[in-house]
Amino acid sequence: MSTEETPSVPSATNFIRDLIDADNVSGRFDGRVHTRFPPEPNGYLHIGHAKSICLNFGLAIKYGGQCNLRFDDTNPAKEDVEYVDSIQEDVRWLGFKWDNLFYASDYFETIYQYAEALIEKGLAYVDSCSTEEIRQLRGSLTQPGKPGPYRDRSIAENLDLFRRMRAGEFPDGTHVLRAKIDLAHTNMNMRDPLLYRIRHAEHHRTGNKWCIYPLYDFTHGYSDSLERITHSICTLEFENHRPLYDWLIEELDLYHPQQIEFARLNLTHMMMSKRKLLELVETKSVSGWDDPRMPTIAGIRRRGYTPEAMRAFCEEIGVTKFNGLTEIVVLENAVRADLNKTSNRVMAVINPIKVVIENYPDDLVEEMDAINNPEDPSAGSRLVPFSKTLYIEKDDFMETPHKQFFRMSPGREVRLRWGYLVTCQSVVKDPATGEVIELRCTYDPLTKGGNAPDGRKVKSTIHWVSAAHAVTAEVRLYDHLFSIANVADIPDGEDWKNYLNPKSLVVVPEAKLERSLGTAQPGYRCQFERLGYFCVDKDSTPEKLVFNRTVTLKDDWAKIQKKQA
C-alpha cells in the first residue's frame, strides 16, 4: 500500500483492528493483511463510501498490507463506465492508491466453473420456476419455505440445462441456478439462494460474451477468495449473508477470507441512499452528482472540502457495529480545522451597504498591509486598497443596537480591519422605504493600520471592501440539503423530497470582493474573514467569478441572536 499524499497511519483502535491483531497472533493469515474496497459502478461514491475507503485502505497502511479496488460489476443493467471513472477519481482524490485494480467480471469464467463444480457435488440446481413461484415457495420471515418441483433434477440434467443457459438457448427469466441448501432455514439467505440469472444484456466490460450473470452472493466471496483477501469488510446489512459467504467457500474447499461487518455512516441532515441520490439528479432537484450540496465525494470536493479533512473525519467517527447517527457538525468541524490552518484570509462583503468616510480625501487611495493567515506566518501579507467610499456588511450595522451588539452603530467607533478606526456619524435613508442605504462616517487619520496611538480600544473589527476597487462575484451559499435531522424519521409513504431544505442554496449574484481575488482560479480556497471558508467553483470564469461557501465560521453572535429569537 502506498499513497501519493501519504495519509498518516490511523491511530484510533476499533473492533476490526482487534480482530486483525488476534489473527496476526494466531498466524491465521500468516500475518498478511489484504483488504479491498468493492463498489458497484452504478452511482457516485458518497461520504459513507469514504468511511469504507479510509477503513480498508487505512488498515492496509497500518499493517503494511495491501488494498485492492474491485468493481463489483455483476449487474450490466445498472452499471456504467461513467461510474467506473468517477469512483477511481474519488478514491485517488481521497489520497489512496490501490495495489490492484480488479473487476468481478474478470472472474466470470472461474466463477462459472465453480458453479459447475457445485452442480456436480449435488449442491446446486437449475430451477425453472417463475419469479413469483420462487417467491411463494421461499416462505416468509416466520414461515418456512417449501421445495419446488425442479429441486431434485439429476446432476446431469442440471449440468446440461446450465450449459444451455450459458449458450443462450433460453430467454431471460426462464431458468436460474440455485444453491441447494435448506428451504426451511431460519436465515432467508440460506433458502436455496439464487446464484445465476439469465440476462441477455451487454456488459460494459465483457460485452456480449455472457448472457448469464452471477449474483452478488455467488460472486463476492469467490472474488475475495481469488484475490486472497484476508479481511473482507462490509456493512451491517450483509451480516445475514455471512453464513452463505462461508458455505459457498467451504463447500468448494477454497481459500477462506474473514467477512467482518461494520455500521455504515449516517449523518444528520444528509441522505446516503444511492438510489435516492440518483433520483435527486434525475429529477433535477440538484445540478448533478457533483452539486456541492450532495453528500457525494464529487459534491463535497466541489464544495471545497479537502481530502485531509475527510480522512480526519473518518478517523474521528470511529468504527463499530452500532447503527448510529453522527451530527453533521463533526464533519463541518473537520473541514474548519483543516482550512483554518491552510487558508488565506481575504475580505469579501456578501450583503453590501455603502460607507462614505466624510473626512477622507476624495481621490486618495492607500494600500493597506493585510496579513494573509494569522495561523501561518509564512503565508505573508498583501496590499488592500482603502478609499473614501467602501462597502461593509449590512449585518455589521444597527441603527439602534441591541445591548450585546458591538459592531457599527451611530456614534460608536469600530475598527475597519487593516484600515482605520472609524465612527458612524449619520445614516442616509431611502425616502420612500425608510431603509438605511448609506452610512456617513469619519476616520481618525492617526489610526492607520487599525491601532490608536493613545492605546484606546474598540469592541469590534469589521471587514470592508473599497467600492472603486471591488471585484463583483457570484457567491453561492450552501446549507444542509435536508431540513430534517434524521432522514430515517421520514414516514414511509411520504415523499422524502418534501423534506429538502428550500434554502440549501442561496445565490448572491453581486457580492463585493477585495481586489486580490480578481484572478482567483477554480479550486482556490480561502477564508472570507468573519463569514466562512469559500472556494472558486468550476463554473467560474475571469469575466464572472463564482465562489462556493464550503462552511461558515463558528458564529457566537448568531448563537446569541438565535437565543433571543
Add this chain to the structure above:
RNA sequence: UACCCGAUAGUGUAACGGUAGCACAACAGAUUUUGGUUCUGUUUGUCCAGGUUCGAAUCCUGGUCGGGUAACCA
C-alpha cells in the same frame, strides 16, 4: 410472530475482570486587529432485573428498546 446484530454523557467513540476516559455539542471565563483561532474550567453517562466474583460497562441468564433480513439488486 422467526432469525441475526446491537445498546457507555445531547451526539460519536474508548476502557479487553481492577480509578468510566476522549472528541464534538452545551455552559462559564481568559486571550484576540476575525463574535474566528487558541487556552482554562463546568455540566451531563454504563438500557433494566437477577447471577458469578474480593471486585462487573466488561462474564452468565432473563427482559426492554433499537437496527437488519422475505430483488432473478449490491
